[in-house]
Amino acid sequence: MKSSPLRHPVKQARGLGAAKDGVGHWWVQRVTAIAMIPLGTWLIYMLIAMMRTADAWHVQDWLTDPMAAFPLALLLGVMFYHAKLGLQVVIEDYFHAPRLKYTLIILNMFLCFVGGFLSILAIMKLHLSLQTPIW
Amino acid sequence: MNDSSSVRPPRPLSPHLQIYKPQITSVMSILHRITGIFLFIGTLVIALWLWFAAYDQEAFGCLHVMLNSLPGTLGMIGWTGSFFYHLFNGVRHLFWDMGKGFDLEEVTLTGISAIAFTLIATLAIWWLLLGAGI
Numbered sequence: 001m002k003s004s005p006l007r008h009p010v011k012q013a014r015g016l017g018a019a020k021d022g023v024g025h026w027w028v029q030r031v032t033a034i035a036m037i038p039l040g041t042w043l044i045y046m047l048i049a050m051m052r053t054a055d056a057w058h059v060q061d062w063l064t065d066p067m068a069a070f071p072l073a074l075l076l077g078v079m080f081y082h083a084k085l086g087l088q089v090v091i092e093d094y095f096h097a098p099r100l101k102y103t104l105i106i107l108n109m110f111l112c113f114v115g116g117f118l119s120i121l122a123i124m125k126l127h128l129s130l131q132t133p134i135w
Numbered sequence: 136m137n138d139s140s141s142v143r144p145p146r147p148l149s150p151h152l153q154i155y156k157p158q159i160t161s162v163m164s165i166l167h168r169i170t171g172i173f174l175f176i177g178t179l180v181i182a183l184w185l186w187f188a189a190y191d192q193e194a195f196g197c198l199h200v201m202l203n204s205l206p207g208t209l210g211m212i213g214w215t216g217s218f219f220y221h222l223f224n225g226v227r228h229l230f231w232d233m234g235k236g237f238d239l240e241e242v243t244l245t246g247i248s249a250i251a252f253t254l255i256a257t258l259a260i261w262w263l264l265l266g267a268g269i
Binding site for chain 1 (some may be wrong): 168171172174175178179181182184185186187188189190192193196199202203206211215218222225226228229231260263267269
């Protein structure tokens with residue numbers, strides 16, 4: 001972005017710090033963490049229990065309940081967002097060769113986005129498939 | 136400037152974890168990161184599991200066999216433990232972000248509490264699950 005000659009250049013630097021993108025990353029990491037406290041506590045037992053079941057029908061039955069499907073979809077979305085931020089910090093800390101570092105950062109973003117998207121799509125399908133049509 | 140600076144060996148890079156004597160602060164800090172990575176891997180498994188439940192019954196069956204095998208069960212217990220550790224230690228981090236709990240005594244006390252709560256919660260959840268025959 002080109003700065004207007006009437007604006008002091010410091011306007012573009014102030015508040016952004018060494019990371020060049022301000023505190024956005026740090027802040028969203030905390031917000032997603034707070035969101036996962038109730039979501040995770042609410043779902044952990046049933047999620048683990050369901051992951052032990054042999055029958056996909058049980059999962060479908062569980063996720064027919066909006067009190068399971070909605071928070072689970074939220075949890076998976078928030079979890080992958082939080083994981084993207086956390087993994088990125090780990091990559092930035094341990095990988096210094098720029099090519100490798102940026103490759104891993106981009107792969108991490110793709111993986112987390114795809115993971116979150118596919119999870120939510122699967123939850124929506126399971127949630128809706130046993131519903132009686134209301135029309 | 137003095138010339139000897141140019142012949143000094145390269146400065147060590149941080150973090151040199153293996154050099155320091157393990158302390159509750161440092162060990163819990165690195166555990167937060169390790170459990171985070173493990174949770175990420177588990178979350179990918181959850182995504183796959185959801186996908187199979189919705190779209191691929193055969194793969195769902197295969198994954199079920201893997202998750203219910205002994206290594207699978209141990210992995211899930213480890214994942215549950217990581218979940219609670221990251222949760223309780225994460226709450227400590229949130230309080231630190233608010234500027235609270237920095238005294239050495241408080242750090243030790245909350246650290247030991249987080250570990251204790253992790254063990255209690257993990258054991259409780261698996262006692263309930265295995266007790267229910269799941």
